[in-house]
Amino acid sequence: MYKNLIKNVVIVGGTHGNEFTGVYLAKYWLKNPNMVQRRGFNTNIIFANQKAFKEVRRYIDRDLNRSCSLSILSKNADSHEAKLAHHLNTLIGPKDNHQENADFVVDLHTTTSNMGISLVISNQNELTWLAASYLSEEFPDLKIYRWQGDEEGAFVDSLGADGFAIEVGAIPQGVLRSDIYKQTEEIVYKLLDFLENPSDTNRTVNVYDHVTLVDFPRDNDGEIIAMIHPQRQDNDFKLIQSGDPMFLSFEGQIIVYEGSESLYGLFINEAAYYEKGFAMCLARKIEYSF
Ligand SMILES: [Zn+2]
Incomplete structure (x- = not known):
């Protein structure tokens, strides 16, 4: 139905300069573009925040993955990441105009x-959601988090028509691990397979709803x-x-x-969230139909 x-x-990759998995996958695919080419569409690789990567930092001035909102894109760029957001918007967007350059963005x-x-x-x-449902069938351990978090509509993936972010962990900042690299690579290849031949999938998926x-x-x-607490540490997606x-x-x-409602803990003790002022996210497990 979406085929053509x-x-x-x-x-x-490298939206956050200290998350090396995406950085090195982007570098690899930039050198080996045939790995991500499929029939019917072009695949473009973007290594987003190269300056932050050089400094092994999440960002230089502000979080790029909170910088892609319409309010920031409508103003003059006054920071390194706002400039990057504007640039990404020319490559991926324009955001929310229904004629975005990118039909699907995976960050x-x-x-x-x-x-x-x-x-x-x-x-x-x-x-x-069709892509997410497909991946959850292909990877039984894969979890889906529906985020309505600290800032609305400011993610890099929100610049394109469709898309999402992949989060893999636990891994320290500024570190590569071959297992996590391979897992991320495998998910991207399966996603490309799906986008090459989009099939109707299960339209009800288990979702952790923010x-x-x-x-x-x-x-x-x-x-x-x-x-x-030690009982919370490493126990993401537990009630x-x-x-x-x-x-x-x-x-x-x-x-x-x-709290009166039992909820699931996510992003427990994420290093990048200390400065944002949160220790974890709480989510409700639901069956989401689309
Ligand atoms: Zn990140």
Whole structure:
């Protein structure tokens, strides 16, 4: 049904300069473009934030994956990443004009959280969800997180018509691991297979639907006063019930979950989120139909 409608697919690596899996996959595919070429569409590789990669930093001035909003794109670029966002918008977008250059964007990320292989999806478009459903059938361990997080519509993948981010972890920042590299590579090849021959898939998928962001406990000066509790650490996508340990203070005091609804913890102890002021995300597991 989408077979002749997909003309341009964009794979982005290095949106975050210290997430090396996507950087090195982008470098590899730029040298070996035949690996990602398929019949019927062009595949373009973008190594997004090369300056941040050189400095082994997530970003130089501001988070590029929170910089692709219409409000930033409509203003003069006043930072390195705003300039990159404008440039990416000329390659991938223009955002939200229904004539985007990229019919599908996949943005490659890693996480220090034990997220396994997961997709982060922030649109409701049919092709995006058909692709996600296909991948969840191909990879039984793959999890789907429907993000409605800290800033709306500012992800790099939101510049194109359809797409999502791939998050694989746990892996430290600034590190390559061959297992995570291969897993990410394999998902991208399966995605390209699907886009080459889009088939109707199961239209109901298990989704972790974003509910809220949880910050670390802090004192009046804003200083963190507790760490992720050992029972939460590395237990992403596990159910958290009222009374379950969440944090452990430096004095050894346990801080428990007091919410009335049992929810799932995601992005638990992600290194990049300390500065954003959250310790984990909480999500509700739902059957999502599209
Ligand atoms: Zn990232």
